[in-house]
Amino acid sequence: MKTSRLSRMQLLDNDTFAAWIFLSPALILLGVFVIWPIAYLFYLSFTAGSFTSAGTYWIGLKNYWRLLFTPDFWQVLGNTFYFTVATLIPSLIIPLGLAVLLDRSLALQGILRSAYFLPSIISLVAAGLGFRWLFQTTGPINAFLNLVGIPAISWLGDTFWAMPVLILLSIWKQLGFNMVVFLAGLQTIPRSRYEAAELDGANAWQQFWHVTLPGLRPTLIFAAITTAIFTLRSFEQVYVITGGGPLNSTNLLVYYIYQEAFAQFDFGYAAAAATVLLAVTLVLVYLQLRTWGEE
Structure with a gap:
């Protein structure tokens, strides 16, 4: 009984691992080109400045108040x-x-x-x-x-x-x-x-x-x-x-x-x-x- 349950868990783990392997290229692309830009956009909305040597700095909710x-x-x-x-x-x-x-x-x-x-x-x-x-x-x-x-x-x-x-x-x-x-x-x-x-x-x-x-x-x-x-x-x-x-x-x-x-x-x-x-x-x-x- 224990052996069959253990084999099922191993099979499930193997299937899960294989699924993550096959999904990883799509997830990486999704993270780089979708999730990261959205997260950076949200961060940028709390800053002021520009992408020059002066850089950006945190101003909180001031942009939303504007x-x-x-x-x-x-x-x-x-x-x-x-x-x-x-x-x-x-x-x-x-x-x-x-x-x-x-x-x-x-x-x-x-x-x-x-x-x-x-x-x-x-x-x-x-x-x-x-x-x-x-x-x-x-x-x-x-x-x-x-x-x-x-x-x-x-x-x-x-x-x-x-x-x-x-x-x-x-x-x-x-x-x-x-x-x-x-x-x-x-x-x-x-x-x-x-x-x-x-x-x-x-x-x-x-x-x-x-x-x-x-x-x-x-x-x-x-x-x-x-x-x-x-x-x-x-x-x-x-x-x-x-x-x-x-x-x-x-x-x-x-x-x-x-x-x-x-x-x-x-x-x-x-x-x-x-x-x-x-x-x-x-x-x-x-x-x-x-x-x-x-x-």
């Missing part, structure tokens, strides 16, 4: 919230509608799926340059407006219109990815549910509301959280199209962190702002994992 009492930071947070919400809602509704249509037998279904997914694989920098050309004062959009008798709009120079241009680009960029996610989710809903709904006299809208949406609940949450994370980390759009202007109206949190770190060389303050962004992202990831766990 965040609380800096009007520009709160304006950037407001911009980021507006940008995220205004991007998120259409980025769920439009792809969901397209996915429902493409899930049915339509002509040219494969070509349409590829066409809708194409924006997802285009570089954001290239797309940003294209949108900047489209919406410049003498660009094609204003030329079309002039043709129909509408005065030209200073899209990128107006504090009201500049942000919608960034939002439009982000929606266009996210549309294909979310559509593919919803198409995959639709495949998991049993057809028998739709047949039962038809037998009960449910029309197309009632089937969508009572069968499709409940069946897509985990997929909707996944798409919402990934889209929110995509918008929270937006940088290229601002850098290429508006540079945070006009009058700071399109400055988003990641671009603000970039400016503070690499234009003002205030790395501690930038690290504190980045820590806030990391905390928000971790909350979203936690909600996603919790939802999948419940499912």
